[in-house]
Amino acid sequence: MEVITLAHGSGGEETYKLIKNVFLRYFNNDILKEQGDSAILDMIKGKVAVTTDSFVVDPLFFKGGDIGKLSICGTVNDLCVSGATPLYISAGFILEEGLELKDLEKIVKSMADTANKIGVKIVTGDTKVVQSGKGHKVYINTTGIGYIEKNNYQLNIKEIKEGDAIIISGTIGDHGTSIINERENLDIESGLKSDCAALNELTKAIMDTSNEIRVMRDPTRGGLANTLKELVSTSGKSMEIWQKDIPIRGDVRSFCDLLGFDPLYMANEGKLICIVSNKDAHKVLNVIKSNPLGREGAIIGKVLDDGKSKLYLKTYIGGTKVLGMLQGELIPRIC
């Protein structure tokens, strides 16, 4: 069994071999091959979008994905919901001494496959190795660079207006529940599966359909409720969402009921929230539903202007509950 040693992080012979045999082998493109201190990219014709995320998910491999796929999709999605077309990704690895080389290779292959499918290039990278007990197998940082086409209007939270519709592109809580189930070996609901996916085609279709999209977000850590709460805080508007319309898988719901989790706050990794004018809401929903990742999309609420900047949940029984931000730690290392 070949494992990662501290020598793989020395910058010397072993680092060189690791780069050649693993990273360059899978992340194969002309820019990366140059191996300068920086990757040199052609001029980007438009505004530039940039986002960064570190991935520390435990376990590394889970139903529906792995840390490699997640590290590409998560960063690509942050670019896409900003209205940008993803172009380039950097990858920084913090490996723990003792990590099995075949696990690293599986992860790197998964990153490469995901990036290829999306059409983004991994252009620069870095590898550090920390002693056993000073990390956990592998942590990955990806930073993504995209561009905003000149003729794209800019999504802007300040454009959110009373009456705007709130759309979610599918069922919520799939990623969070799947990770807990596997990490804790609960095996309560064997159907649970992460929704880990890249949203680039979906966001493009949405942007092509309407020029009254106010804002898009991917509700990852903190889930649907926390993401909407942030929008409410920043926009100054209030929002109400309708419990009966929020799509949740049966097994996600029973898992949450059993363990006392609220699916509204559970992480998603392949869903988006779209705030759009009431006029264009159904047109956008139809486009979302026609995409394989958006089959269960739904209009789940609307924007209010009551001057209170609150997030309301209309419950099944017709009551109204005010939702707060996630407090404390629901579950660590979900992404």
Place this chain on the structure above:
Amino acid sequence: MEVITLAHGSGGEETYKLIKNVFLRYFNNDILKEQGDSAILDMIKGKVAVTTDSFVVDPLFFKGGDIGKLSICGTVNDLCVSGATPLYISAGFILEEGLELKDLEKIVKSMADTANKIGVKIVTGDTKVVQSGKGHKVYINTTGIGYIEKNNYQLNIKEIKEGDAIIISGTIGDHGTSIINERENLDIESGLKSDCAALNELTKAIMDTSNEIRVMRDPTRGGLANTLKELVSTSGKSMEIWQKDIPIRGDVRSFCDLLGFDPLYMANEGKLICIVSNKDAHKVLNVIKSNPLGREGAIIGKVLDDGKSKLYLKTYIGGTKVLGMLQGELIPRIC
């Protein structure tokens, strides 16, 4: 004593407070303040350079710098030696549960001060928290974006020619020896101090002086010898360096002698190697020496074309030694 808890990584209330009270407080700029899923940058007028680095240095604070300063200088330097002007930085933090908040604040302040001095903006970030024993206080990834002015010729390793001069901008081994001395509490040489510094002014001055710069590198992990060995491998040329001309501080030399380290392979964090035509070598050296970071700069060798692609050391006593790549692990977590 306030410490980082898992809740600071939840994406909820506590994360929000940490961002507001620490990150936004110090990394204060208009782009970051927007807090979208991506930072939106104005169009970059030229080729784009991008580089990424994770920093896992132990200890966090050392003579001459800290992990915060290092995380900015290291990434800025990778941009600069590629001939790029640094513009933007992303910052991804992996915090270990139990980290003292005041230490994080010191580090963040140090990053902000360093970035301000250089004139780069920290435009987007991310925070993850891992359980105690699954990390080590704080790991930082920075990704840097710069641009290459249209009228700048492109540095190119393939332009390295027989007779070119090899210049180092100052003494070698200062960073590596300082880190070991402090981490291991050796206290052998109390004058040891990291050379951690941003090279942006130095590289700009060099590029303004000559258009026969073939390539620049910052010899970090693996040191001077390993960096030259990489250039030798990639260029296909050979190089010889002259032991008597390589600047090394007396205390660095005695420290290495005592512990059996070779300063040629010790990390630097504020030095650059410049390969330049023989014609322009002295002009470039003078410019380097007139910069506070380059006072002890020296021409230390030249490029050969013996078809062997080797790195030779001409020793004090007139012998010739072939230098290899760093093998095994000299010292972990030096940067």
